[in-house]
Amino acid sequence: MKKTSLLLPCPELNKKKKSLWPVFIPFAGCKVRCVFCNQKLSTGREKVNDIKLLVNKELRQLKKQAQQKKKVFGLGFFGGTFTGLSLELQTYILSEARKLKKEGWVDFVSLSTRPDFVNYEVAELLAGAEVDLVELGIQSFNPEVLQANKRSYSLKDILSALSLLQEKNLDYGFQLLPGMFKQSLAIFWEDLDWTLKLRPKTIRLYPCLVLKDTLLARYYWQGKFVPWELEKTLLALAVAVKKFWEQGITILRVGLTPEKELLENILAGPWHPSLGLLVKSLAFRMYVQEYLFWSSRTVQAIYLPSRLESFFWGYKGEAKTEWKKIGIGPELVKTGPYREIKIDFVN
Ligand code: SF4
Numbered sequence: 001m002k003k004t005s006l007l008l009p010c011p012e013l014n015k016k017k018k019s020l021w022p023v024f025i026p027f028a029g030c031k032v033r034c035v036f037c038n039q040k041l042s043t044g045r046e047k048v049n050d051i052k053l054l055v056n057k058e059l060r061q062l063k064k065q066a067q068q069k070k071k072v073f074g075l076g077f078f079g080g081t082f083t084g085l086s087l088e089l090q091t092y093i094l095s096e097a098r099k100l101k102k103e104g105w106v107d108f109v110s111l112s113t114r115p116d117f118v119n120y121e122v123a124e125l126l127a128g129a130e131v132d133l134v135e136l137g138i139q140s141f142n143p144e145v146l147q148a149n150k151r152s153y154s155l156k157d158i159l160s161a162l163s164l165l166q167e168k169n170l171d172y173g174f175q176l177l178p179g180m181f182k183q184s185l186a187i188f189w190e191d192l193d194w195t196l197k198l199r200p201k202t203i204r205l206y207p208c209l210v211l212k213d214t215l216l217a218r219y220y221w222q223g224k225f226v227p228w229e230l231e232k233t234l235l236a237l238a239v240a241v242k243k244f245w246e247q248g249i250t251i252l253r254v255g256l257t258p259e260k261e262l263l264e265n266i267l268a269g270p271w272h273p274s275l276g277l278l279v280k281s282l283a284f285r286m287y288v289q290e291y292l293f294w295s296s297r298t299v300q301a302i303y304l305p306s307r308l309e310s311f312f313w314g315y316k317g318e319a320k321t322e323w324k325k326i327g328i329g330p331e332l333v334k335t336g337p338y339r340e341i342k343i344d345f346v347n
Helices: 039-043 051-069 087-103 120-128 143-148 155-167 185-198 215-221 230-247 275-293 306-313 320-325
Strands: 003-009 020-024 073-078 106-113 133-139 172-176 202-205 250-254 266-268 298-305 333-336 340-346
Touching: 003 275, 020 051, 051 073, 051 087, 073 087, 087 106, 087 120, 120 155, 133 155, 133 202, 172 185, 185 230, 202 230, 215 266, 230 250, 230 275, 250 275, 275 306, 275 340, 298 306, 306 320, 306 333
Parallel strands: 020 073, 073 106, 106 133, 133 172, 172 202, 202 250, 298 333
Antiparallel strands: 003 340, 298 340
């Protein structure tokens, strides 16, 4: 009997676990409210009037925690349009963040904004403040979808924002919102193509949910909007995740954090408390099975890095049945401190 082996690179193995200190500034800098957005529910925080006060308080707390726990945090500003704030306020916040970086309590600063709020002045300011990552809420590249969701920018605006960030050597990440109003699966595949072409460093995938107190909720009650089903969302996201792994794009998040207030206010949409695991488990199966599919050989053993075990067996071990269908039971899977996935075959 001839024995052969196949080595597969491991997705997510090099992903560093960072302690991120998120500072939520709901709707700050936003000029219009997008149809799906309810930052109060997504971030658990009301709109804040005095941003300076809020940021100072958060940064003081961060420093205190960092000193007490002797650890270094990543700092991220989320929940609004950071670069929609006045330049003076952006400069103030980023200089305070930079102070913490210089003192060694923070090693990474990121912020989220929209592509139509990145101009030359902004890019220069962010580069000068040594921002490590600019997360762009792209959501979709399709002009009709963007318009329908009250996001009035074009593909040209997105490309212009990216070229300004690249010119200043700033890393950028994308946020996508699959299943938003007027977005079909076909449009999502186009969005995926654009994303892969433009190669962001990171990605967040937030499937569109119908939240209370949004325009989308009204469209939903009027029958104008039908959210994507969970099955469809899982499949679309798993295909995307597999491609992001193959291109080395770091996946920062799949699905919103299940905060109590959010859970109580989801009217409809593809919600699952472990959406990330469901998606990654399906993506992982696609990733491994692609190699097995073309092989007529019999799998003798699979050596799997321990960290990927949950992806392999899936949410509550649900993937076991799927693996069994192709003859792979738990007795063939060995986990350990491996750096690659190794599959042993016998002919
Ligand atoms: S989605 Fe972003 S830009 Fe739109 S209203 Fe919400 S925070 Fe503002």
